Amino acid sequence: MTTDIKERQAIRRSSNVPAYSQLADILEQQIAALTDEERARALPSEGDLSRQYGLSRITVRQALKSLESKGLVYSAQGRGSFPTLQRVTGISGFHSFTAEVRRNGQEPGTVILATSEVDRLPASIAEKLPVAEGEGGPQVHLRRLRLIDGLPIAVEDAWLPKALFPDLRPADFTDGSLYSLLADRWGLEPAWTDALIEPDRAAPEVAQLLAIDPGDPVLVAWRVTVTAEDKVFERVRSIYRPGFSLRVARYRLG
Amino acid sequence: MTTDIKERQAIRRSSNVPAYSQLADILEQQIAALTDEERARALPSEGDLSRQYGLSRITVRQALKSLESKGLVYSAQGRGSFPTLQRVTGISGFHSFTAEVRRNGQEPGTVILATSEVDRLPASIAEKLPVAEGEGGPQVHLRRLRLIDGLPIAVEDAWLPKALFPDLRPADFTDGSLYSLLADRWGLEPAWTDALIEPDRAAPEVAQLLAIDPGDPVLVAWRVTVTAEDKVFERVRSIYRPGFSLRVARYRLG
DNA sequence: GTTGACAGGTTGTTATGACATGCTAATGTG
């Protein structure tokens, strides 16, 4: 065997990736590989990590803080830092549908139903998710049917602001991940999302798309996603079929 | 007028509350009082705050970081720190029901329907939200009807682990905030929650409690809440009436 | 045996300092 688990990864100081970020990635990877038994034990102390990787304690703490904000570890004064248990996995509807389904070990599918360009955000979504000044301008609209392992799961209507994505054309849309496209071409990534979730009955045309009966109980989610700089990234209305459940994992309280 | 908006609050160094936390509270309060116009402008720079409050830049940054993690501000390198827009308000079902409804300017109501003690967590909730080793022991069960302005909104079943709340008795439950009781007597506070949300039809007994028709579409939420140290705080199943929408605000992506 | 004091290790808080990186607006140049 040439690979050795104890092989210690090093921090590249010449890299443009910050040291704390590199350390966070290393720790995240190591934690993911732990058994349940090992998860009950503390991680190496800040002092140990500092010496091991040749970093100051401030940098080590920055790495641990970033893992803590993602809900992967917690720290207890006087005791140490510990991995958390991951309790819920599945589809949240908040991240990239493609990525979430794949991570769940299933096969995502997407059918583009319609695309268009509109001068203003439709009133139907504007009244659910308040629109700030200057946000309601020209949008690109995209209607998709989402499938998991070939089964229709949701009907999604998305509006993308042309102000944020200049030169975005309906023709750019493919079956692939929309988020990847936006990241590659405009370097923009979603950072936060607000959502409204409510129960409803399936309208006839939605029922037909989801292969359910009209009037069946469905879940309707309205989302607005923003970048780290609080720019509206997209607005989405999703209608999920009965029997499907949304999972909201690691929501920070207080 | 004796009150002056420009009256500058000071940091109490002798307080047991950390300086960065005091500063974060001050800034949060000031940001909340800003007009929409003022929100577009940058906050004072880190250097300014450092001089104004007599704190090091590290401490100022710590305060800003804590506000950033709550989604109240964002920082842009080379430009400054800015307040974010608050887009969604309402009831998330994740925090204290009492507190959320009050903050929304409405009047919360609670009717205790039943209380009991059980030796094990019921299988119905255990299969929705996985139970780790040692978590399924004795629980105190609480069934409540939730009202907003007198209108029945949800039926909630909560299970609280006796391991975390020794001496908790069904008789301790009142119409007041359960979270306040737990914080006061055991010093424990919820930090994270995982949830599963799905559409369903109202069962007859639930329909009667919510004053809706059997078969009406309802929203069912299963939640597990944990403390900062990843101990299970409570498990809850909530059934919400049609027309009511859950809000998930400021969910961190990536 | 139980209790209490204590030592040692851990995270929490805070300071000072330095340099890197990115943005804005003023400046200067053609």
Next chain:
DNA sequence: CACATTAGCATGTCATAACAACCTGTCAAC
């Protein structure tokens, strides 16, 4: 006037240092 340059200011990263607060296990005293 239009445009490139640049100085200054903003946040980002990282180091060293010190003390506070807290937890756990050890060991002595009762």
